[in-house]
Ligand SMILES: Nc1nc2c(ncn2[C@@H]2O[C@H](COP(=O)(O)OP(=O)(O)OP(=O)(O)O)[C@@H](O)[C@H]2O)c(=O)[nH]1
């Protein structure tokens with residue numbers, strides 16, 4: 001059995017838990033229940049013909065009161081950076097967390113998810129800000145935990161880069 | 164590339180986690196924001212409990228069945244004693260028998276990669292293994308959770324220091340952790356394991372670290388190399404039962420009975436201290452403002468660690484009162500801010516410094532203030548109280564504002580007199596009216612300051628003399644005149660009400676305007 005620890009990183013309420021739940025249990029809830037500390041999920045995926053067990057650490061989002069605990073990052077093989085497309089500041093937070101993750105676990109594969117794509121009418125990201133990241137080689141995807149659009153693809157593309 | 168079928172188990176345990184955490188989220192969040200993130204250690208424990216319990220619960224039912232069969236067929240005085248206990252406590256006989264027969268049993272052994280929390284290898288007791296494979300599937304998650312808790316406790320309680328978490332209670336199971344440089348060995352134990360188990364664990368971990376040093380350093384998620392660790396882990400899968408008694412031959416009955424009584428006495432005393440410790444711990448756990456995070460009874464000493472609000476009772480004294488020798492207690496406490504009502508009440512008493520005559524009571528986040536207090540104290544208390552941790556709402560329905568009450572009495576004793584047949588305010592009454600207006604305006608302002616509504620009824624009277632159909636109008640006109648004057652002098656129309664009455668009696672004493680004051684709770688006092 002091959003296992004990989006991956007992280008869900010991002011500001012609070014961007015949808016880390018919702019994306020994890022969409023991926024692991026194919027469900028979604030409108031209700032916001034903030035994560036305390038960390039929740040751990042497991043999902044077996046097939047990558048390149050082999051089974052891979054993902055141990056997903058869904059961390060509490062960061063805000064001015066709660067900082068992400070560095071020990072939780074240790075030993076992770078990759079991570080999903082999550083931002084909320086309707087809140088521009090969460091993209092800045094994602095970039096900041098990417099630096100923090102790089103400091104803790106070095107260069108590791110990651111995917112940047114712009115979540116809540118079902119609410120395009122409230123989209124608040126500037127065109128240029130994302131384009132710049134893509135130019136830097138980031139894998140950026142617009143997804144929606146609510147509709148499920150792009151979620152599985154994003155997890156699987158990260159998984160594919162872990163083996 | 165496609166997602167393979169998703170195990171139901173991870174769905175279920177995810178739900179269990181969510182359920183377990185839901186009731187505590189709100190409180191802990193508020194706490195961590197206001198005070199001290201360390202309280203989360205207390206939050207994490209109930210989360211892990213169900214997951215571990217689920218993984219091993221399968222074992223119990225098997226044991227109960229097989230033991231039942233053995234015991235139903237044998238007869239001894241010990242069994243008779245258990246039957247008595249079962250009858251007395253109303254619990255199933257087999258359960259009592261199992262509890263008495265089991266000294267301890269290691270149900271699971273997990274070898275965990277320290278940095279990542281990934282499961283390297285694991286073995287389980289025969290009873291667990293035989294049941295179904297779903298328990299095994301949870302282990303990779305349990306392994307991550309144990310690591311998260313270790314990280315958490317390490318960072319919160321002893322950052323930098325090498326004093327990792329060694330013991331954890333999860334319901335009726337205990338988890339022992341043995342920490343190596345890059346691997347953790349965890350045993351899930353039912354019952355009271357002997358210290359020798361620690362030695363076996365340390366030995367097994369040491370040889371694993373030695374033999375697999377390279378595999379551990381290079382571990383990237385493939386645990387095939389660690390299959391060879393199984394025999395070493397199995398060494399830790401110990402269990403010990405008291406042997407079931409054999410049927411006794413008739414002539415030996417009395418001897419057997421005597422031995423059983425002696426055994427019972429010995430058992431009683433050895434179990435009493437364990438029971439006392441457990442009882443003392445639950446007494447401590449129930450104490451407001453104290454959260455026990457870990458506890459251990461080893462080598463005749465009692466170790467207990469956790470979180471304690473500085474306002475909580477002295478834990479040493481609580482344990483001593485429950486019969487634990489204080490000289491044998493090693494305790495370490497970290498300060499945290501408890502939201503428990505009793506503690507919130509104590510805290511409120513310190514912050515608010517209530518004067519004599521004020522009673523504070525806190526239940527479910529509501530601070531009830533009653534009695535009598537000066538106005539400046541009440542308005543100060545209303546401002547300060549909501550910021551007190553554990554106080555969500557303040558109720559002052561039963562609280563008398565001494566200053567407002569004396570204003571009320573002053574206003575209610577003012578009388579504006581009128582000449583016969585006239586509604587005109589006499590020059591001689593101007594001063595009284597001015598005083599009344601001032602008191603009314605003060606009352607209004609004071610009421611607003613403590614969110615208490617003030618209502619002043621202006622009662623106009625006419626006497627029954629010179630019978631005239633116009634008298635009711637006269638009474639009303641007097642009230643209206645006084646009211647107008649009050650408003651002109653700065654009293655809000657909103658706090659004023661008008662009423663009038665004609666008295667049957669005749670005389671100057673019945674030609675006047677007086678005031679009645681009423682206070683109400685919660686409304687925007689005296690607006691417009
Ligand atoms: N419309 C819409 N709402 C979403 C989507 N994803 C999440 N949400 C909502 O956003 C809120 C926050 O979602 P969570 O998944 O709990 O966010 P989180 O990042 O885990 O938050 P923390 O644990 O507090 O850091 C919830 O009310 C979700 O229902 C989405 O794709 N579309």
Ligand SMILES: [Mg+2]
Nearest residue numbers: 016017034035
């Ligand atoms: Mg969350």
